[in-house]
Amino acid sequence: MPKDNALNTSADTQRAVEQFLYQQAEILDDRRWDDWLELFTADGKYWMPVDPEQVTGERVPNIFYEDVYLMDMRIRRVEHPYAHSQMAGHRTSHTVSNVIIQSEDEATGDVVCTSRFHMVEYRLDDQRYFGGKYTHTLKKTEGGYRIQLQRVDIANVEGPFDFVMQVWL
């Protein structure tokens, strides 16, 4: 039997974490980039490893491994008038589910949680489909949760990738 962490976590925490994860998905789908950057702590990272067994993103290949500066650059690129592959634009729709709080620090309220997502992306008459697992390390602040690490393990991690991923999943 898996450890039932949910029983050790208050309904309020469960609800707050779920709402936070739903919001981050909404922000991506709505392309509210300033709000996206606000979700992260100053040292926050977005990480998509090349292997589900990978334990660090440092000094090894990754699909995504971005601090807030690289994320800021990615936003500037997709919003640039000459981002040709964005001319047709693209639209995404996320669903987040299976939210499990893996641990909660009693002193700080910081949380590690896992969840599953599905995402469709529409661009140039084509629809692509992604699915995978989120692992979030969330810091509790006065303004609510902030992401210290968003790890994204996609199901099709080995590829081959049809085209590339222009923004975060």
Added chain:
Amino acid sequence: MPKDQNLDIGSLVEPDRVHKACYADEEVFEQELKNIFHKSWIYIGHESQVPNPGDYWTTWVGKERMIICRAEDGQVHVLYNRCPHRGALICNNLHGNSGNKKSFRCPYHAWQFAMDGSLRNLPMKEGYDGIIDLKDPQLQMRPAERQANYRGFIFASLSEDGPDLETWLGGGKVAFDDICNRSPEGEAEIVANCFRIIQHSNWKIFLENQLDAVHPSITHHSTGDAAADMQKVYKDKTGEDAPMGYQFLADFTLPFEKWDSLSTIGHPYGHNVLAGYMGLRPRDPVTIAHEEALTAVHGEERMDEILSTNVHHVLVYPCLSVQPPLQQLRAVRPLAANKTLTEIWHFKLKGAPEGIYDRSLAYYYHVNAPSTMVNADDLNNFRACQDGLELDGGGDWVSLHRNVGQDPVVDGVTTSVTGMSEQPMRNMFAAWQEYMTGGE
């Protein structure tokens, strides 16, 4: 595009233009696999990709699916991925190890093969008694017709005839020499990760783009600008210079004049070299440590010669795009006239400072990862080219006129008169025509 029964391959390439059928016609594509990919040397993998006995990776040579593997005696073999019994693929994973017995085992009837392809065992052998010797060549996994190793880089040819690898590589050898020479031990070691990306375009469009010096500041305008912006933001917020990766990207928006001042060199068999533009020898501690490591082995003069090699990009026609100073390699695997798989690798330099690897890794991430902000716009252009070339109307030819007739040729080697000359495209099509018409 429907197969054109009247297509005359020899008439598709002119000195300053090529017919769109070269990119869009499935019959031409079939001929390319047969006459180019099954006749020339094709890059299979690096020997360090299969470090231990039993290790294997699978890949493509033209239409054929191949295995590179290491046997118990340490030898590297390139085999057809096909069971001689009923034809099943033997290795169905991208890579792995054949296990304790160091045998490939067919998943269908459990025929077992040594890593050199020889038949080791099979169930109920007596059914073959007096019928066929189990050592008969037709019961073995077949090796590639030819196999050769240049400084750790393994190539195969599916043709028994043709020039040897080194003769064929010729001026293209610099791709591998420049990688290996930058290592104080003279060797590269592959990082065991392959990014595989599908391009919805003809394989030649990718190769042509790699040495197209007109496109970067247009195609990558958005990414270059965003990187330059962030260099300022980073400095303002942290007081430090942004990591070198930002400079790699900001360089894409160099002015046209700068790109035009580069030069490309066209070698026989369609190989091409682009002289470098990136400042990869800054006076930072990493570069200085690298210089010291090379000087300790070779002395200062040779160190300087190695690090002054100013090659940004080498096309080994028809299968590779190599960026030696950043230790990147993209192998081209054509799947259809309008579909190409690229297998993207990077390397460590044995004995070089860790910081040198950080540069390679940064480039691998920014330019070659599936999240790349650079190739996003390239792939978009390739797809647009392919879609346009597949139209029946609107014109039949692709223009390669820029600086035609102006690039000086000495002993079969062409040096472009400007960086933007369409010399590399013309040189590749000259080789294409040679392969496709048998030199007639």
